[in-house]
Amino acid sequence: MFFVWHTGDIPEDRKVDGVTLLGPQKLSRMILDTGLSSWLREKVS
Numbered sequence: 001m002f003f004v005w006h007t008g009d010i011p012e013d014r015k016v017d018g019v020t021l022l023g024p025q026k027l028s029r030m031i032l033d034t035g036l037s038s039w040l041r042e043k044v045s
Helices: 023-034 035-044
Strands: 002-004 020-022
Touching: 020 023, 023 035
Parallel strands: 002 020
Antiparallel strands: none
């Protein structure tokens, strides 16, 4: 299961069995690494 959030105080480095945590830092890094920066700009604006 994936738990994805863009705001909040959940620690991204927390380990939960069967759950992948994707917070703002990991999510933005993945977006930039995959070349989706234009998609991100559209979502923010």
